[in-house]
Amino acid sequence: MQLVVFLHYCCKYVISYTFTPSVHSVYRPTFKNIVVACLEMRVVGKTTFRRLWRQLVPYIVRTRPLTDLCWECQRNNEALYRSANLPDSVKSAKVLQQQHHLTLVQEERSIYNSMVHDAKLTVAAAGIETLGHNEPCSNDFAMHYSFDFAQQVHFPSSPLQPGPMYFLVPRKCGIFGVCCEALPQQVNYLIDEGMCTSKGSNAVISYLHHFFGTWGLGETALHLHCDNCSGQNKNKFVLWYLCWRVICKLHQSVSLNFMISGHTKFAPDWCFGLLKQRYRHSEVSTLADIAGVVNSSTVVGVNRAEIVGTENGQVNVPTFDWQTYFQTFFKPFPGIKTVHHFRFSADCPGIVFYKATSSSEEQSFQMLQDASTMPGSIGPTKIAPPGLPLDRQWYLYHKIREFVCIASQDITCPKPASPMEKASVPESASAAVLEPSVSASVISVPKQKRKRLTSEPKQRTKTSKQQLQHKKSTEAHKTTEQTVTVVSVSQNTNLVSPLTSSTETRRSSRFRSGSVRLTDFCL
Numbered sequence: 369m370q371l372v373v374f375l376h377y378c379c380k381y382v383i384s385y386t387f388t389p390s391v392h393s394v395y396r397p398t399f400k401n402i403v404v405a406c407l408e409m410r411v412v413g414k415t416t417f418r419r420l421w422r423q424l425v426p427y428i429v430r431t432r433p434l435t436d437l438c439w440e441c442q443r444n445n446e447a448l449y450r451s452a453n454l455p456d457s458v459k460s461a462k463v464l465q466q467q468h469h470l471t472l473v474q475e476e477r478s479i480y481n482s483m484v485h486d487a488k489l490t491v492a493a494a495g496i497e498t499l500g501h502n503e504p505c506s507n508d509f510a511m512h513y514s515f516d517f518a519q520q521v522h523f524p525s526s527p528l529q530p531g532p533m534y535f536l537v538p539r540k541c542g543i544f545g546v547c548c549e550a551l552p553q554q555v556n557y558l559i560d561e562g563m564c565t566s567k568g569s570n571a572v573i574s575y576l577h578h579f580f581g582t583w584g585l586g587e588t589a590l591h592l593h594c595d596n597c598s599g600q601n602k603n604k605f606v607l608w609y610l611c612w613r614v615i616c617k618l619h620q621s622v623s624l625n626f627m628i629s630g631h632t633k634f635a636p637d638w639c640f641g642l643l644k645q646r647y648r649h650s651e652v653s654t655l656a657d658i659a660g661v662v663n664s665s666t667v668v669g670v671n672r673a674e675i676v677g678t679e680n681g682q683v684n685v686p687t688f689d690w691q692t693y694f695q696t697f698f699k700p701f702p703g704i705k706t707v708h709h710f711r712f713s714a715d716c717p718g719i720v721f722y723k724a725t726s727s728s729e730e731q732s733f734q735m736l737q738d739a740s741t742m743p744g745s746i747g748p749t750k751i752a753p754p755g756l757p758l759d760r761q762w763y764l765y766h767k768i769r770e771f772v773c774i775a776s777q778d779i780t781c782p783k784p785a786s787p788m789e790k791a792s793v794p795e796s797a798s799a800a801v802l803e804p805s806v807s808a809s810v811i812s813v814p815k816q817k818r819k820r821l822t823s824e825p826k827q828r829t830k831t832s833k834q835q836l837q838h839k840k841s842t843e844a845h846k847t848t849e850q851t852v853t854v855v856s857v858s859q860n861t862n863l864v865s866p867l868t869s870s871t872e873t874r875r876s877s878r879f880r881s882g883s884v885r886l887t888d889f890c891l
């Protein structure tokens with residue numbers, strides 16, 4: 369009997385998604401107060417509870433932590449779950465709503481799969497085995513590529529990470545990948561912290577432009593897929609760039625496709641996963657080491673590395689100011705967020721054809737401000753890499769250098785040319801290089817806004833006892849207390865707080881890996 373109740377209890381918790389860190393901690397008082405009192409049964413301990421669970425319901429497991437889930441799916445599923453006691457008509461409407469969403473997802477996914485399948489047949493027929501330099505429109509076929517940003521990695525990195533490194537922020541490296549699923553091969557642009565102008569459209573377009581010129585297969589018809597991030601991919605500048613490529617006869621036709629938000633797992637994510645698996649087990653000190661890890665991440669050479677710029681500032685892949693360049697020729701596309709398919713054709717230069725979904729009716733929009741004025745042969749201007757702010761350079765030199773192997777110390781964490789006294793708060797240019805967490809790690813924050821440290825209350829208690837014992841010197845002690853407190857916070861601020869604030873991003877990413885959450889899992 370207890371086992372039956374126990375099973376029902378387990379199922380109830382799984383279905384209701386109300387798993388607590390310890391189901392046993394809920395089970396014990398519940399059964400003790402209700403079931404045991406009525407049925408004269410004993411409440412099992414934690415070990416027996418765990419053993420019975422594995423023995424009787426091994427298929428009921430705790431959901432693994434997941435990220436980047438579809439918000440609409442979650443909302444619809446929640447609405448379905450909560451409609452148990454509602455009229456059938458309401459239930460039916462909610463089911464239809466979710467069904468319509470999943471049908472849309474399936475349609476968009478099938479378009480992606482279809483394009484990839486056709487590209488594989490094309491590559492097989494043409495006998496192409498690898499990416500490489502090809503002249504624009506030199507191959508009369510259609511090709512499909514996908515592109516995306518990966519989560520940045522840090523270097524130096526070691527599989528045997530020293531403890532203090534957990535609280536530090538090593539040098540950062542962004543990764544932008546363009547994948548040709550047909551081969552399959554992916555070019556990964558390694559963006560050093562000093563090279564990173566931004567993750568915005570200028571960077572995306574510049575890397576894409578370099579890819580088509582250096583690694584593209586010279587296709588006449590180009591098909592692209594990417595996620596719905598409006599800051600990087602789904603914006604007017606990327607549309608203008610693709611329109612510009614068609615106008616400049618770099619392609620005869622281009623299509624830009626977006627899958628439904630939350631359902632955008634595609635080939636670049638697979639390639640990023642492969643290289644990060646290798647990265648976690650490799651000793652990395654420099655960008656060249658990262659490139660080696662990327663190139664050796666698979667036996668068949670799926671991933672290739674392209675270093676955007678070296679640690680000492682040498683630029684291999686320039687970033688251009690495409691935004692300023694295009695603004696003189698094009699006008700914004702209205703309502704871009706609701707559209708999932710764009711198409712450009714050399715037969716109608718400057719015009720974008722678009723559909724909200726694959727089954728919607730196609731419409732067109734003139735993107736040129738003046739149809740008689742086409743973008744000329746003069747291209748955009750280059751954007752100089754911002755480099756590392758002086759504060760950040762000194763941070764790497766003082767805090768990170770000792771963790772780099774001796775041969776690479778002067779590459780990854782060289783001694784800055786300017787003295788530290790000249791280091792100041794980075795302005796807009798340097799703010800684009802560093803994330804807010806890093807800026808906070810280097811720059812002193814006003815002390816009055818910092819949280820009190822754990823050592824402070826102890827000091828205050830101790831001081832208040834002294835005040836009771838020496839009432840006559842109250843004022844003097846107050847002065848002393850304030851002075852001691854300020855000095856304490858000031859010292860600890862320099863030593864602890866900046867690092868603590870700067871490591872929040874890294875800590876959260878480790879928490880997402882699941883290793884921490886497993887510790888409080890009762891099964």
Ligand SMILES: [Zn+2]
Pocket residue numbers: 438439440441442469473630631
């Ligand atoms: Zn969904």
